[in-house]
Amino acid sequence: MRVAVQKFKSGERYVFLLGDNGLPDFWVTHFVTQKLRMNHAATSIEQYLKSIKHLKVWEKINGRNLLDEIYNGSVPSRDDIKEIKEHCAYQAKALINRPASNVVDMGQFYLSRGDDKPTVGKSQYISRIAHIAEFLHFIGQERVKHLPTAAALFDALDNMKKRLKSDMPKGRLKKGSLDKSGISDDAFQDFLNVARPDSQHNPFKNPVIKFRNYLIVQTFYETGFRCSELLALRISDIGTDIDQPTLSVVRRHDSKEDPRLKEPTAKTLGREVAISKELRDLLNTYIKVHRNNTKVAKTHPFIFVSHKEKNGHYQSGQPLIQRTINHLFNTIKSVNPERFWGISPHFPRHYFNDQLSARIDEVKQAVLEEVKRLEQQGLHQAAKQYARENTITEQRELEIRAALNGHSSLESGRIYLTRTAKKQAHEIRQKMQATLTHKAERGGYVS
Incomplete structure (x- = not known):
């Protein structure tokens, strides 16, 4: 069977x-x-x-x-x-x-x-x-x-x-799933630096593949896309606004234009995500200079394609598949396995949400400071109104995450709140350890 x-x-x-x-x-x-x-x-x-x-x-x-x-x-x-x-x-x-x-x-x-x-x-x-x-x-x-x-x-x-x-085990986590909240931001930044085409540690040899792989990693980094969403990106999904470039996630199930049997489809809702002008320009360069040099790429609209001749339908110019993205990440991880151990194609989505948490915390702090300033001036009614209009509640945060991640349910964003809380707890615990006055000493206890 x-x-x-x-x-x-x-x-x-x-x-x-x-x-x-x-x-x-x-x-x-x-x-x-x-x-x-x-x-x-x-x-x-x-x-x-x-x-x-x-x-x-x-x-x-x-x-x-x-x-x-x-x-x-x-x-x-x-x-x-x-x-x-x-x-x-x-x-x-x-x-x-x-x-x-x-x-x-x-x-x-x-x-x-x-x-x-x-x-x-x-x-x-x-x-x-x-x-x-x-x-x-x-x-x-x-x-x-x-x-x-x-x-x-x-x-x-x-x-x-x-x-x-009946009698099903409770919860959604898989058995033996790894908690990757301990991966530092610095480790991921190092991973991104290795992916740069000009990095001396970049493990890929072909300059075109180096450039394409860097754009893939950078797109993950800036957007927090799922792998299927990145693989399904089309040239037309690059926004045309000169000053506010975007990439769009569009749900297109059962596409005639997609030659892949296992069609990558958006699991989440469609949405527009802002990207940097630099990434927009590099994507356009990749499309015009490198992608257009492959004959097969002209038969389909997908941005990222293969540039290495392979057997069967994985020849040059074909849209990429999940296995290629996995290989990309595993090859970069092999440069420093101990430091990059938990970085997978899905990890940038967690990182994106961690950064979102940091920005939301900054906004919350700014609101508190403004409310405090208004109260110190005796403007108590204005302070209440400002707090009511600008405070980001948990409900509001989940709504923000749903809009940026494409979640159809607000509860889908709660896992990122939990991961952020674990990371913050780890950082607080490290600060607590740094202030301990009684340190463990080797002394005469170990021969």
């Missing part, structure tokens, strides 16, 4: 789960068409299908076909649900190819019996269970809706879905 993506003439990316015979699974395709296609991007549908593929592996291990069983009136039991949940906790690599046997063939996979079975993170586990519950519930109802016992089976399927989704 494998998940495959097909691009239609309309530009739509349609995701299939192909069986061992190379043909699309009928009921999975029906689920995608009827349930997912209208409301989910191809990347989200792909995650659904990977979860369903994991369920199919469980069926092979146990010699089961849950949809056929549901049609015959047998909905997964409590024990079945418990086993499926346990199965969903394991990574795919924990399922080893079963050796060929002339005696019994219970499927192509079995669960490794080693003590160290690799598990998925909490977020992926919850998503898997949710995807599987939705698939079994929807297709189960589709299969039995014309049976005389449909009403009773609908109730049983409702209970199955509730049991599958």
Whole structure:
């Protein structure tokens, strides 16, 4: 089994789960068409299908076909649900190819019996269970809706879905996720300096690739874009205002012009983000001087392209893919792994929000000082009105973050408030340690 993506003439990316015979699974395709296609991007549908593929592996291990069983009136039991949940906790690599046997063939996979079975993170586990519950519930109802016992089976399927989704671990953080709030601003500034084309530490050799990579890193730095948003940037997204240059994030799902099967799409809302005039001018230079020298680049509108001949569709002039951005960051990190350890393509988004926090704190402090000045002059009513009109509350801060980050929900910005608080707590603790009068001394305690 494998998940495959097909691009239609309309530009739509349609995701299939192909069986061992190379043909699309009928009921999975029906689920995608009827349930997912209208409301989910191809990347989200792909995650659904990977979860369903994991369920199919469980069926092979146990010699089961849950949809056929549901049609015959047998909905997964409590024990079945418990086993499926346990199965969903394991990574795919924990399922080893079963050796060929002339005696019994219970499927192509079995669960490794080693003590160290690799598990998925909490977020992926919850998503898997949710995807599987939705698939079994929807297709189960589709299969039995014309049976005389449909009403009773609908109730049983409702209970199955509730049991599958019950007792889920709380919270959104992935298991083992790293807290990168300890990465200093100086470390990121050093990373940016290494990315400069004229840096003696720049690890790239081709001068055009050096220039392109620097623009990518600088764009991340100035905008706080997600990687998919940067990869989807088009020439027309560069603002034309001479004095106030911008880059625009535009939601364009299922684009005909995008030759990439895995189309990078904006996860957040569309928006205009201010950039420096210097970056605007350098982007235009890159487009006119370097990008236009590649024939393939003239067939699509995307800004950043490949400049190295590669096999297949990754030839010179093709729009970049996520793997190239990951390679860019990993190559720069290799210059100083200890100092740059936590800097990924998503890190500049956190840095952008840290800088936003600093600017908001400055505004808050300026408001307090102005209110204090007005009160000292006896203008108490004016002081109250000024505070009411200019104070940045937590609600207002979340609104500012939503506007700049493209969040559809204000709560999406709360994670950056938490990260900033941790960083401030770390800085305060360091200042506290510097003022301690009783220092630890080596003395005669260690030989």
